[in-house]
Amino acid sequence: MKKQNALVRFYRWFFFRARGDSPFKRLLIHLLLIIACAISVYPVLRVVTISLRPNDTLLTTSLRIIPENATLDNYREVIFGAPEKNRKSDFFLWLWNSFSVVMVTSLISVALAAVSAYAFSRFRFRGRSAGLVFLFTTQMIPAGMLLLPLYIMLAKLKMINSSLGLIIAYSVSSVPLTIWMLKGYYDTIPVDLEEAALIDGASRMMTFTRIILPLSSPSLAIAFLFSFMGGWSEYLVARVVLQKNELFTWPLGIWTYAQQFTVSWGKFAAASVLIAIPVMALFLYSSKWLISGLTLGSVKG
Amino acid sequence: MGEKLGALRKYLPTALWIGGLIVLYLILRALFAPHAGGINLNSKMILARIREVSLFLGAIAAVMIVIEVYFYQIFFRCPPHTLTTVIVRFIQGILGLITILLIIAFFDLTDLIRLPEGPFKNFVLLPVNGFAALQKFLVATKLVAAGQASVASAVLLLLVLGLLFFLIQRITEPRVSRSGLAYLLVIPALVGVLFLIIYPFLFEIKLAFSNASLGTQATKNASYGLQYGWQNLVTLFTGNVAKDAKFFEVLGRTVLWTVINVTFHVTGGMVLALLLHRPMKLQGFYRTLLVFPWAIPTTIAAMALRNEFDLRYGFFNIMLNNIQNFFAGLSTKVALLSPVFSWLAENIGPVSWKQDPFWAFVSILISNIWLGIPFMAVIILGGLQSISHEYYEAAEMDGASKWQMFRNITLPLLRPVLTPAVILGVIWTFNKFDVIWLITQGGPQEKTDILVSSMYKAAFQFYRYGFTAMFALVIFVILLGFTIVYLRVTGGLKSATE
Numbered sequence: 001m002k003k004q005n006a007l008v009r010f011y012r013w014f015f016f017r018a019r020g021d022s023p024f025k026r027l028l029i030h031l032l033l034i035i036a037c038a039i040s041v042y043p044v045l046r047v048v049t050i051s052l053r054p055n056d057t058l059l060t061t062s063l064r065i066i067p068e069n070a071t072l073d074n075y076r077e078v079i080f081g082a083p084e085k086n087r088k089s090d091f092f093l094w095l096w097n098s099f100s101v102v103m104v105t106s107l108i109s110v111a112l113a114a115v116s117a118y119a120f121s122r123f124r125f126r127g128r129s130a131g132l133v134f135l136f137t138t139q140m141i142p143a144g145m146l147l148l149p150l151y152i153m154l155a156k157l158k159m160i161n162s163s164l165g166l167i168i169a170y171s172v173s174s175v176p177l178t179i180w181m182l183k184g185y186y187d188t189i190p191v192d193l194e195e196a197a198l199i200d201g202a203s204r205m206m207t208f209t210r211i212i213l214p215l216s217s218p219s220l221a222i223a224f225l226f227s228f229m230g231g232w233s234e235y236l237v238a239r240v241v242l243q244k245n246e247l248f249t250w251p252l253g254i255w256t257y258a259q260q261f262t263v264s265w266g267k268f269a270a271a272s273v274l275i276a277i278p279v280m281a282l283f284l285y286s287s288k289w290l291i292s293g294l295t296l297g298s299v300k301g
Numbered sequence: 302m303g304e305k306l307g308a309l310r311k312y313l314p315t316a317l318w319i320g321g322l323i324v325l326y327l328i329l330r331a332l333f334a335p336h337a338g339g340i341n342l343n344s345k346m347i348l349a350r351i352r353e354v355s356l357f358l359g360a361i362a363a364v365m366i367v368i369e370v371y372f373y374q375i376f377f378r379c380p381p382h383t384l385t386t387v388i389v390r391f392i393q394g395i396l397g398l399i400t401i402l403l404i405i406a407f408f409d410l411t412d413l414i415r416l417p418e419g420p421f422k423n424f425v426l427l428p429v430n431g432f433a434a435l436q437k438f439l440v441a442t443k444l445v446a447a448g449q450a451s452v453a454s455a456v457l458l459l460l461v462l463g464l465l466f467f468l469i470q471r472i473t474e475p476r477v478s479r480s481g482l483a484y485l486l487v488i489p490a491l492v493g494v495l496f497l498i499i500y501p502f503l504f505e506i507k508l509a510f511s512n513a514s515l516g517t518q519a520t521k522n523a524s525y526g527l528q529y530g531w532q533n534l535v536t537l538f539t540g541n542v543a544k545d546a547k548f549f550e551v552l553g554r555t556v557l558w559t560v561i562n563v564t565f566h567v568t569g570g571m572v573l574a575l576l577l578h579r580p581m582k583l584q585g586f587y588r589t590l591l592v593f594p595w596a597i598p599t600t601i602a603a604m605a606l607r608n609e610f611d612l613r614y615g616f617f618n619i620m621l622n623n624i625q626n627f628f629a630g631l632s633t634k635v636a637l638l639s640p641v642f643s644w645l646a647e648n649i650g651p652v653s654w655k656q657d658p659f660w661a662f663v664s665i666l667i668s669n670i671w672l673g674i675p676f677m678a679v680i681i682l683g684g685l686q687s688i689s690h691e692y693y694e695a696a697e698m699d700g701a702s703k704w705q706m707f708r709n710i711t712l713p714l715l716r717p718v719l720t721p722a723v724i725l726g727v728i729w730t731f732n733k734f735d736v737i738w739l740i741t742q743g744g745p746q747e748k749t750d751i752l753v754s755s756m757y758k759a760a761f762q763f764y765r766y767g768f769t770a771m772f773a774l775v776i777f778v779i780l781l782g783f784t785i786v787y788l789r790v791t792g793g794l795k796s797a798t799e
Contacts, residue, residue, distance in 0.1 A: 029576055030583070036573060037590040040675070044593055046616060047605045063619060081339025088341040096342055100350050104358065108493075116490035123483035131487070138498055140728055140780040145773035148760045149504035150497075152520060156411045163350065164357050168497065175493055204482050233598030236735055240761055246341075251600040258604065265608065272601040283596035284589055 044276075051075065051269035074270035091271060093246065094253035101166050101249060102231040108167075109174040110224045114216075117182035118208055122191070132183075135176040151240055166241045166249070170234070174227035181226070185219035186212060225286060232279065250275055356452070363459055365489050370466050371396060372488060376481030378473035385472045392465055399428050412520040413504055432458070508770035509533060515764035523767065533771035542772065543758040546747040552779075555731065555751040558666070562730045565670045567723065570677025577678070578685045595675035603739035606668040610654035610740070618651040625650045658748030661741050665749055669736045677722065684718030685711070724787055728780055752776050 014024050045065055052070040062068075081089030119125070120132060150169050151160070159165035193215075194207040202210070213220070235251040242248055248256070254275075257268040333340065375393065380386040405425050408414045416422040435457070436450040445453040510530035513523035542548050577588060594602060609616040625646050632642035654664045692710045701709070734754040737743060743750035743758065750758070753776065760769040 026581065029579075029581070033576055033587045033591075036576075037587055039671070040591050040593045043602070043605055043609065043616075043671070044597055046609065047601070050608070063616070079340075080333075080336035081341070087339075089339050090341045092340055092342040093346070096347060096350070100354055104354050107358075108361070112490040112493055116487045119483040119486035123480055123486075125480035125483040125487075128483075135494075137781070137784075138494075139725065140784060141498070141502070141777060145505065145756075145777060146498065146501040147757075148766060148769055148773070149501035149508060151760075152508075152766070153411045153501065153504065164353065167354075167357070171493065171497055175490060175497075179490060233600045234735075235600050236738060236757065251598070254600070254604075268604065272605070276597050276601055279598060280593070280596045284592065 047269045047272055047276075050265055051273050053266055055266055074266040075274070078267050078270045078274065090245070090248070090253060091250075091274070094248055094250040095275070097163065097247060098232060098249040098251075101163050101170065102228055104167050105170040105174065105231050106224050106227040108171055109178050109227050110220060112175055113178035113182050113223065114213070114220060117179045117186055118212060120179065120183045121186035122194075132180075135179055138176045147237060147240060154241065160241060161244050161247060163242075163247060166238060169237050169241055170231045174230055178223045178227060181223055182216070182219060185216050189215055222286075225282075229279075229283070360455070363455075365492070367459070367462055368488060368492065369485060372485055373481075374466065374469050374473065376478045376485065377476060378469065379476040380473050389469050389473060392469060396462075396465070402426075402428050411504070413500070413507060505770045505773060508767055509774050511767040511770075513766035513770075514768075520766075529767060530771065533768045534775075536768060537772055537775060543743070543747055543750060543755040543763065546750055546755060551750055551752055551755050554662070554749075555753075558662075558751050559727055559730045561666055562669050562673060563723065563726050566673040566677045566726060566730075567719070569670070569674040570679075570681050573674065573678040574681040574685055577682055592675045592679065594672050595679070599672065599735055600739065602672055603668060603736050606664075606671070607740045610664045612651070612653055612655065615654070617654070621649060621651050655741070656745055658745055661745060661749045665737050665740050668740055669730070669733070672736065673726075673730070677726065680718060680722045681715065684715045687718075688714045724784060727783065727787075731780060 014022060049065055049067055051074050052072070053067045054069050054071045054073065077089070078091050079089060081087055120128060147169070154160050154165040154168065157165075159168070189212060193211050197207045197211060198204075233251055234249075235255070238249050238252050242252060245256075250271075254268055254271045257264050257271065371393070374389075380389045402425050405414075405416075406429050409416050409422070409425065416425060432454060435454045439445050439453055439457075440447050440450050507525065508520070510527060510533075511520070511523045511525045512529045512532075513520050538548050540547075542551055573591060577584060577591075608614075610618075612618060628642045628646035628649065632639045632646055635642065652660045654660050688711065692714070693706055696706050696710060731751075732753050734751055734757065737749060737751065737754050738757070741749045743754050747755070747758075752772075756769055756772045756776065759765045759772060
């Protein structure tokens with residue numbers, strides 16, 4: 001009798017606790033989340049696995065995370081090349097190409113956007129809403145749509161096969177969205193601050209550089225990060241603009257691993273891991289601000 | 302003493318940083334030096350790129366500054382009397398005219414318009430030729446080396462412009478302009494957008510009414526005319542868009558692709574966000590792991606997933622194979638349900654992800670859904686966190702059920718978050734084909750192509766430039782129509798532009 005009571009009590013407590021979630025529900029939620037996490041992480045782990053496989057067992061039906069005879073040979077060859085096979089490593093060259101192009105693109109787009117977003121946020125001038133709607137409309141332009149005229153234009157300017165051409169092509173896509181994001185953030189900064197400064201005799205430009213810019217530095221960082229991430233792993237535009245091996249950005253570069261006479265998945269995976277680690281670390285580290293930046297920018301528009 | 306300590310404390314972190322960087326550099330050098338022969342990058346290449354890029358940035362900055370000063374003087378300075386007005390307006394007029402001539406010359410150079418040979422063309426090309434003559438002059442008089450002629454003459458021009466602006470500044474007086482500053486702030490972005498978006502767009506429209514292709518050497522020998530535009534349009538709707546595929550077939554697939562993707566992204570994101578949005582242990586841990594697909598660069602993720610769809614060595618087929626074997630084993634052991642299990646074993650099994658059009662489409666769908674859910678989850682989570690607790694407490698008092706609360710509080714309050722996210726999601730998915738390109742390349746037999754990837758193929762594999770331009774315009778019109786209808790229905794974006 002007493003034992004049954006305890007069981008019933010446990011049953012009641014487990015499924016219908018009075019306050020908050022019952023343990024059963026919490027267990028279920030954790031279980032669901034663990035499954036979701038496994039789905040989201042497993043493909044990434046598989047890349048690590050492939051990168052650790054020795055060259056003779058690249059193709060295997062084993063599903064082990066740490067493969068048998070795990071080796072770092074692939075990493076060594078990606079980083080240092082293979083002098084014994086007279087093969088140089090282009091890995092750092094690709095990284096440097098990507099970095100220099102994307103850095104400049106992001107700098108340009110954030111600088112342009114930071115200034116004009118201020119005008120869109122604080123001034124009521126003619127053509128303001130038309131401009132905003134226009135910037136939104138540019139998001140509807142398919143990626144490949146402007147690529148063709150840009151390609152022809154760059155060809156005429158002799159900028160195909162040059163990093164500058166890629167910089168120009170990338171700046172197109174990131175400016176309008178950055179303006180929208182930053183305008184959304186500026187809108188959340190109270191106007192009173194500036195008005196007080198204006199009364200104290202500051203000029204409009206001074207309020208912008210001394211008040212708005214410092215206050216919005218997190219969102220500027222986010223905007224920079226966004227356009228950086230956008231360009232960092234871009235493949236399709238780069239493929240059209242760049243054809244010379246020494247100009248390749250890393251997405252084009254690691255793709256060559258997959259297209260070689262003998263597909264070298266091991267090297268491809270090792271290069272991927274090396275590239276992905278810093279990017280993901282940066283991303284996860286900044287994800288909190290990313291979220292706030294996104295919601296402020298796109299939501300409160 | 303105390304002051305010294307304070308100074309030390311102030312500069313110590315910086316010093317530590319610098320010291321740390323130097324140590325890091327030394328370690329890296331020691332690590333890489335023995336292998337330098339294998340690495341195809343050296344300081345010379347790095348410096349060359351930095352030089353190239355900074356020249357480019359400097360040129361852009363110089364042009365922007367010139368434009369800004371020019372408009373600043375128009376908005377904020379006014380000449381005091383008639384004589385100065387004539388002088389100032391004359392200088393400004395000449396500068397404006399030169400700019401317009403340069404723009405027309407640029408159009409001519411890139412084939413947007415073709416000027417007939419004659420005095421007008423010579424007049425338009427005057428500034429360009431003048432610049433070239435200046436360079437030649439500088440080289441001829443041995444003032445600068447041939448390689449630096451362009452930079453030197455650009456600097457010279459800037460000096461002349463600076464002098465002109467200084468002159469105008471001296472003879473004018475300040476004046477008040479209400480929205481002048483706004484325009485000054487917008488101008489740099491406006492110039493960028495005009496050059497990078499409007500101009501290519503105009504070019505695209507012109508290209509759509511041409512027969513430009515590889516045979517005509519792009520725009521070099523292309524002919525333009527309404528009949529070509531009509532022809533392109535007819536080919537688009539009745540002929541083959543890339544190689545064999547027909548327009549409406551691809552359009553249908555694109556709509557399917559977009560609808561399935563966005564539906565899964567939104568529902569998946571909503572489920573994850575609702576699961577995460579509650580006080581619990583390990584929340585940060587889950588959130589970190591769940592944004593993995595978003596954090597990993599798309600190129601890498603797509604290539605990794607491509608591997609997993611391999612016929613023999615991919616994860617999916619290994620798993621399917623295991624399941625098949627499992628059921629086959631069961632059917633021999635459990636006699637009672639043997640027919641059921643053997644039926645299962647016969648019907649579940651490895652799938653040819655690359656050869657079968659249906660499964661190829663499923664494979665890119667799986668990949669893109671996997672990639673897109675975290676983004677939506679993060680957006681929706683942000684929206685959920687901005688909803689005040691008080692609503693739920695009040696509803697709980699009134700005895701509302703969980704579902705009622707979700708339906709009547711959460712969903713309506715999420716709307717300002719969801720509307721733009723869904724529009725952008727649809728547009729981006731409609732236009733997003735890097736996943737398709739990297740995983741199936743649109744194959745087999747173009748059965749997994751969507752509109753944009755067909756367009757990319759038509760342009761850069763089949764070189765049908767004129768046709769591609771028309772194709773792009775049609776896609777743009779479709780998206781524009783969708784957005785206008787959607788915004789009319791939901792009334793979104795209004796608050797944003799007010």
